[in-house]
Amino acid sequence: MNGDKIEVDGIKGLVAAAKDIDKDGVWTSKYGKMSLLGKEMPVPKNLQRGKEAEEVLAILPASLYVTKCTCCKADFDKDAIVLVMESARLIPAQCCNMMLWSSEIDG
């Protein structure tokens, strides 16, 4: 385990699962723990606005945006978070282990 190495490489080439991202936005992978704040996240093609990856600008309570999971319709835990990027948002939904992407522009 070397938590330092991934700081340089970001998460390129590695896919984070929702269940591996905690309420502080810390992602636990096979390389160790890494806060996603300030890191570049690869954005799904259909949400890209001219950039393949966007920086995580803030980690906020998911309840500011939604109260229910858009995938399984469960109520979000109060600890649920949203990663706010330049134009994309990502909620790592613990209820169904889904990465819920949305776009600020789409609402």
Ligand SMILES: [Zn+2]
């Ligand atoms: Zn769900």
